[in-house]
Amino acid sequence: MGETVELPLWLVVLAGILALIGLVDRLLTPSVRWYLHRRANRAIDELNTRLKLKIRPFRTTGRSIVVDRVAHDPDVLAAAEEHARAEGMPVEVAIDTAERYAREIVPAFSAYVYFRIGTRLARWVSTALYKVRLGYSDSEALSAVPPDAAVVFVMNHRSNMDYVIVTYLASATSALSYAVGEWARLPVLQTLIRSTGAYFIRRDARNRLYRRVLASYVRMATESGVTQAIFPEGGLSRDGKLRPAKLGLLSYILAANDQAIHDTVFIPVGLNYDRVLEDRSLMAAEDGSAPRTTGQKTATTLAFIWKNLRLRLAGRWHRFGYASVSFGRPVSLMDFLNKKGVTHLAALDEAEHASLTLELGERLMADVGNLIPALPVSLVALALDRAGDERLDRLSLKARVDALIDQLLERGAHVHIAHDDRDYEVTVGLRMLTLRRIVTEDSDGLLQVTKGNEPLIAYYANAIRHLI
Numbered sequence: 001m002g003e004t005v006e007l008p009l010w011l012v013v014l015a016g017i018l019a020l021i022g023l024v025d026r027l028l029t030p031s032v033r034w035y036l037h038r039r040a041n042r043a044i045d046e047l048n049t050r051l052k053l054k055i056r057p058f059r060t061t062g063r064s065i066v067v068d069r070v071a072h073d074p075d076v077l078a079a080a081e082e083h084a085r086a087e088g089m090p091v092e093v094a095i096d097t098a099e100r101y102a103r104e105i106v107p108a109f110s111a112y113v114y115f116r117i118g119t120r121l122a123r124w125v126s127t128a129l130y131k132v133r134l135g136y137s138d139s140e141a142l143s144a145v146p147p148d149a150a151v152v153f154v155m156n157h158r159s160n161m162d163y164v165i166v167t168y169l170a171s172a173t174s175a176l177s178y179a180v181g182e183w184a185r186l187p188v189l190q191t192l193i194r195s196t197g198a199y200f201i202r203r204d205a206r207n208r209l210y211r212r213v214l215a216s217y218v219r220m221a222t223e224s225g226v227t228q229a230i231f232p233e234g235g236l237s238r239d240g241k242l243r244p245a246k247l248g249l250l251s252y253i254l255a256a257n258d259q260a261i262h263d264t265v266f267i268p269v270g271l272n273y274d275r276v277l278e279d280r281s282l283m284a285a286e287d288g289s290a291p292r293t294t295g296q297k298t299a300t301t302l303a304f305i306w307k308n309l310r311l312r313l314a315g316r317w318h319r320f321g322y323a324s325v326s327f328g329r330p331v332s333l334m335d336f337l338n339k340k341g342v343t344h345l346a347a348l349d350e351a352e353h354a355s356l357t358l359e360l361g362e363r364l365m366a367d368v369g370n371l372i373p374a375l376p377v378s379l380v381a382l383a384l385d386r387a388g389d390e391r392l393d394r395l396s397l398k399a400r401v402d403a404l405i406d407q408l409l410e411r412g413a414h415v416h417i418a419h420d421d422r423d424y425e426v427t428v429g430l431r432m433l434t435l436r437r438i439v440t441e442d443s444d445g446l447l448q449v450t451k452g453n454e455p456l457i458a459y460y461a462n463a464i465r466h467l468i
Contacts, residue, residue, distance in 0.1 A: 052143075053151050053174035055111065058224030059197060063108040070106060070216045071099040079212035094209065101213040107177065109197035118196045119171040126168045129161070130273070130323035134169060135373035136414040137327045145330050148262045150225045152253060154364045155269040156242055156372060157231040158463070159276045161323070166229065166269065167196075169325055176229040177221065179249055201249075203234055215252040222256035222264060229269075232361060238282045239455075240462030242369050245361040247354075254357055257333060258346045266364055268328035270371030270414075272378060272463050274321025274432055277304075283455050321432045324373040324416050331367065336360060374408050374415040374464045376429030381460035382468075384439065384449060391446040398426045404468070413467040433457075 058066075070076065076098050084094040126132050145151060153176065155162060163178055170176055178198040190200070201214060221228065230253075232245035257264060276282070281300070311317035337345070345353060383400040384392070392400070402422055408415050418425050430447075433439040438453045449457050 051172075051174055052147075053145075053227045054147065054225075055175055056225045058221060058226055059109045059175070059177070060111075063106055066217075066220075067099065067102045067106050070102040070213060070220065071095065073216040073220075076209075076212050076216050079209045083209040098209060098213055101210050102217070105199050105201065105214055105217050107194045107197050107199045109175075109177075110195040111175070113192070113195040114175050114197060115171070117192075119167060122164045122168040122171070126161075126165050126323070129277075129320055130165075131319060131321065132165060132168070133322055133324045133373075133416055135270070135272075135324040135326035135416055136371065138329045141329045142267070142327060145265050145267075146263060148225060149265045150222045150256070150260065150262060151227045151330075152222075152264065152266050153227075153229040153269050154266050154368060155229065155231055156271055156368050157233045157236050158271050158273055159236065159278055161273070161277060162231070162271055165271065165323055165325060174227045177226050178229045179231070181235070211248070215255065218249060218252035219256040219259075222253050223260045225260075225262060228253075232365060236278065236282060238285055240459035242365060242466065245365045247357045247361050250361050250364075251353070251357045254333070254345055254353075254360070257337070258344055264333040266331040266333065268331070268364055268367035268371055270326045270328070270368050270373065271324070272373045272375050273323045274375050274377040274429070275436075276459075277320070279456060279459060283459065318435065321377060321428065322375050322416060322418070324375055326371040326373055326414050328367050328371045331364060333360075336363075369466055370412075371414065372463060372467070374405075374413055374467065376416075376418055376425050377432050378429075378460050378464045379404055379415075380426060380429035380433060381457045382464060384447070385457050385461040391448050393445050393447065394426070394430070397430070397447060398423060401426050401429075408464070408467055411467060413464070 072095075077095070080094040080098050081091055083089075083097070084091045087094070151174070153166070153170070155166065163180070167176060175197060178196075179201050180193060180198045181201065181203050194200070199217065202210065205211060205214075218228075230249050232247070232250060233243040234246040235243070237243055253264060308317060337343070340356065342348065342356065345356075348356065379401050380397065383397055383404060387400070405415055405417070405422060405425075418428050430439065434441065437450055438456055439447055440450050441447050
């Protein structure tokens with residue numbers, strides 16, 4: 001008992017480090033966690049005094065807790081049992097799969113990252129690349145939205161810049177929770193995006209268990225009043241036209257109605273750009289000539305960045321024209337259901353629920369379409385597209401654009417007229433197209449679309465063609 005035991009120095013040092021880690025974990029870590037959590041809550045309370053749409057407690061709940069709630073939701077557990085039977089696996093394995101899906105979907109919102117990093121970065125990027133304008137906003141109707149309502153921004157999807165522009169313009173009102181596609185699931189980027197409160201979704205997932213997990217999270221977020229932003233089109237428009245709405249997310253939001261104690265309010269949002277950064281890539285994807293491998297896509301992106309950097313260094317770089325966003329009149333889900341004579345969505349059968357979701361989706365997309373602002377490039381592109389093979393001079397083009405503006409205003413569309421000068425509207429729109437060599441002007445002063453760029457002209461014309 002009294003014998004001396006000799007131990008290697010490295011083992012003693014290792015044991016000491018492990019003992020210190022255990023001491024810190026047991027005594028200090030809970031206190032530090034409590035202190036940081038208290039400071040975060042105070043910061044959120046301060047933010048909520050300024051925000052119209054408050055940050056709900058659900059968004060600040062620990063991520064692991066939300067993951068556990070989603071994975072063990074009764075609907076998810078039932079889907080896991082069904083999945084286990086179909087795949088011939090133990091139920092425990094199916095539940096583990098559901099938990100993996102939940103960890104993939106559930107965000108980790110940080111108010112600091114969103115407001116101190118995200119919104120500032122969004123503002124810097126937006127104003128560096130575009131002249132950002134608020135096209136239209138029904139301020140009176142927006143201010144009348146009940147403060148306890150679950151608000152869902154419903155937007156058309158023109159560019160991946162949509163996330164950035166709308167975050168910047170809405171930052172004084174709310175913290176948006178976006179539904180983000182798999183394109184953003186890159187090692188570092190996904191951590192930053194998830195910390196802004198965005199949740200990742202697989203756009204074309206056919207797995208019933210995955211869809212149940214996603215539905216459970218969206219339903220819980222809606223029931224808790226989280227402000228969300230969705231793109232019903234499900235992806236970027238490849239031809240400039242509004243795409244038919246995919247109703248998955250919308251149906252999940254509707255499913256929260258029976259359990260929620262507040263109304264759900266949809267706010268239509270219309271976006272447009274003088275230049276969509278991905279326009280040529282989208283054209284290539286449409287005709288099947290787009291780069292297919294990650295390396296090819298990366299090389300294309302780096303070439304675009306390098307080209308613009310060279311122009312910037314040479315003092316010949318210009319911003320990509322105007323970017324404009326319009327916020328429309330809110331649509332109350334409660335009012336919509338009351339007009340349809342529906343008191344409980346859960347009482348509807350599957351066909352009736354699908355029909356109601358489709359009707360609401362079409363209504364919202366129609367509102368979004370009517371809100372899309374007409375910008376200089378879209379107006380010039382539509383005039384050139386309508387001219388067909390006829391070659392126009394600048395005076396004729398201005399006359400055609402002037403007539404288009406009159407038609408749009410008569411129909412109640414929102415037209416951004418640069419500097420309130422219609423002549424300048426044509427000048428700035430044409431300049432963007434000629435700088436990119438999409439349109440050329442010959443020695444006689446006649447304008448023509450360069451060969452092969454006709455689809456690109458149609459793409460920008462299609463953004464507002466439905467308004468005529």
